[in-house]
Amino acid sequence: MPGARAAAMSAPSVHVVAAVLRDARGRILLTRRTEGRDLAGLWEFPGGKVEPGEAPEAALARELREELEIEAEVGGQVACVEADSPGKRVRLDVREVRFRGKPRGAEGQALAWVPLHKLPDYPMPPADLPVVEILLGAAAD
Ligand SMILES: Nc1nc2c([nH]c(=O)n2[C@@H]2O[C@H](COP(=O)(O)OP(=O)(O)OP(=O)(O)O)[C@@H](O)[C@H]2O)c(=O)[nH]1
Numbered sequence: 001m002p003g004a005r006a007a008a009m010s011a012p013s014v015h016v017v018a019a020v021l022r023d024a025r026g027r028i029l030l031t032r033r034t035e036g037r038d039l040a041g042l043w044e045f046p047g048g049k050v051e052p053g054e055a056p057e058a059a060l061a062r063e064l065r066e067e068l069e070i071e072a073e074v075g076g077q078v079a080c081v082e083a084d085s086p087g088k089r090v091r092l093d094v095r096e097v098r099f100r101g102k103p104r105g106a107e108g109q110a111l112a113w114v115p116l117h118k119l120p121d122y123p124m125p126p127a128d129l130p131v132v133e134i135l136l137g138a139a140a141d
C-alpha cells in the first residue's frame, strides 16, 4: 500500500541514547534484552529512550541509574545511527560514559564485559552493527 509505505518512511524516529562503558581492562559492557520486549535475547549497549523535554545526557544518566544502578558522567559521541527497528525507526545515539559503582542487572538482564575484538560474536540489533564497526576501527588506529 503506497500510502502506508510513505507514512512509515516519514515517521519520526525515536531518539535512543546508549552507553559505551569500559572496565579497567578496556572491555565493553553489553546487556541482554529480557524476554517479552522487542529484540529479546539480543545484546545491546545499555540505555533507552529520551523522554520529551529531556536532554540526551540526562536521559542516559537516568537510564543507567535505573538499569545498572551506576552514576554516569556522559562524554562524547561515538556514533549516531538511524535504523529500522521492529515497528519503528530508531536514532541510536551512542556516547562514551565514565561511571562510578559496580553495574548490576537491576531489571534482571544479563551483563557481559566483552573484549573489543569479541563484540562481533554477540548477536545485536541491526542498528548496533555500524557502531561496533566504528569501535573496532577506532581501536585499530
Ligand atoms: N538501549 C538500547 N536500545 C537499542 C539498541 N539498539 C537498538 O536498536 N535499540 C532499540 O532502541 C529502542 C529503545 O531502547 P529500550 O527498549 O532500551 O528503551 P527503554 O530502556 O526506554 O525501555 P522501555 O521503553 O521498555 O522503558 C528499542 O526499540 C531497542 O530495540 C542498543 O544498543 N541499546
Ligand SMILES: [Mg+2]
Pocket (backbone or CB within 6 Å): 046, 047, 048, 049, 063, 067
Ligand atoms: Mg533500555
